[in-house]
Amino acid sequence: MIWKNNKIIAALMHRSFSFGERDGDRALLLTFEHMKQLLLFAFLIVAGSVSSQTIQLLDSNHTSSIRGLSVVTDKIVWVSGTNGMVGRSIDGGATFTWNKVDGFAKTDFRDIEAFDANTAIIIGIDTPAVILKTVDGGKNWKIVFQDKRPGMFLDAMEFFNEKSGVVIGDPINGKIFIAVTIDGGDNWRTMPEQLAPAAEKGEAMFASSGTNIRSVGKNELLFITGGMYSRIFIRNDKILLPILQGKETTGANSLAVWDKKTFTVVGGDFMNATSTEKNCVLTRNGGKTFISPTTPPFGYRSCVEYLTKSKLITCGITGVDVSEDGGDNWRNISATGFHVVRKAKKGSAVFLAGGKGKVAKLVW
Template sequence: MKSIFSILLFCFIISFSKAQTVQVIVSDKKTSMRGLSVVNDKVIWVSGSKGSVGKSIDGGDTFTWMTVKGFEKTDFRDIEAFDAKNAIIMGIDTPAYILKTKDGGETWDVVYENKTTGMFLDAMEFWNEMSGIVIGDPIDNKIFIARTFDGGKTWRALPDKYFPVAEKGEACFASSGSNVAALNLQEAVFITGGTHSRMFIRDKKIELPIIQGKETTGANSVGVKHVKKKTTVIIVGGDFTTKDSTTKNCCITTDGGNTFTVPVIAPHGYRSCVEFLNGDNWVTCGINGVDYSKDNGATWTWISKDGFNVCRKAKKGKAVFFAGNGKIGKLVQ
């Protein structure tokens, strides 16, 4: 009996030791960070309020912080980095800006400016180093979309007739730069929230089983897993005024939105970002903590009560980082 007990205890300890946790590596910044791009296990870029951009080239051990000159009041809610030298940041509000650096953040060039009344950019996504997309809130009930095909040097809005039509009160949340994602090599998928919460794939507009009906409700983030011609899409959100509510805050589709399932155990509150990691593993975060799933979103485990706005896995690597209000975290596995 002692032998069996010892074996079971040993197995429990080993299993527990391999549980995922989040280590806070930065906690003293007076910046709201919602933009995060992890190039590899060493190079991490973040962006946020008051024109702030941060960069690490040593896996998060140290960060270099900069304020973009002339944009000290701009909220950079999304960032896309390609290496330690090249990155693109998105300034959300009217006028909306997209800037690019080629020298590691020492200088930034304005590559897109839009002074249209009501313009509010929400998120960027890149298929590769050349091809990207940016989406913005509806203007005259039409969701704004622009594309780049030269690595972000130039951006061109779609013709007005191709802008998707939004319902009254429907918009996008600029909460983590992740409400648009590459669905495959050709297509993007994006999601909306507010009084209506839907998923858009080209001409398809798909109602989501996510809480909706108020300005504070709806889908916030979409993550995509594409393996051997099978695509899994997980969408998270909720109501950011009720951070602990698990009501209709996550849904999953494996057939392009024809059908949806919901988790048996949902993420433990409002979630602003979701990210596919590997195998059947996903991570999601929000203002009351971080959840981890090992079964493609069917069940979620609350692994940290440190709140974050955004989570990202290294494009070329295994590292996973988080960013939020004044702090940066790292997934420990």
């Protein structure tokens, strides 16, 4: 959009030199006046394009706080949250159907993965940790995994495709919990502790938006940790991130991946939500080096998502920000807080969700 407007500006400026009369001074004056008017017009065009992103609220005033969000297409959207609630829209968010999952009225469903209008998987974080699946649009749910061990806490879920997926959880006996499925979530196999990645003392994951684990290509996963230590796990490498850490409330919360070399991490301290200190880092060489933005997001952020390689969106409890230069500079577009933002897997629609059942759409 900016490129197109730059062409408009160039054309307008070129036209300004065609104005004028034979009298030299008068021609110069007319040219100057037209230049001012046309440059003002061009500025308004650019300003309009830069500020064109807005947040459109679609649904709210529910008792559920939403952190699970899966956007299948521009029309099919699923959300999940506290009090056992799951919502579904098949008309692009114009209307939502809300259901409380039977037997799980007190469960917090922190993440959801949907495949179509009928099929979805949700994770209940603890007491007990559960994974459930529906194949009839959320009317009925089947328990496909359950772990009642003390300390079990599921954080996020990621699928490579409709068959193969991974769930990640906080460390048990010093090892990060991982379970995998290869049959669309019907069955899950827990990774043996001796093979699971080791965590440092005080290191865990934040179940803030279901995005601390991401797939890269067809068979590679990246995930991030927070707390006393904040690291990114890339293949066999465990890289300490230059992001705020050292307390239980600090660290990386969300990871967005464009390709094997380009990804962005956001977080901060959710107990100091307006602070911009070390709340975002990005890499363009596959994690060999990380850099901080020139202009960071405007506070603690719990989720980040690529819209294009250069355009990103991030959200947290203090607002929503966008970047149009690959994450180097961020601009606030809303002071309304959201927990999670996701782009359609098959489409261009972007949805957000947060506290009090808020669901919104990015107009861009």
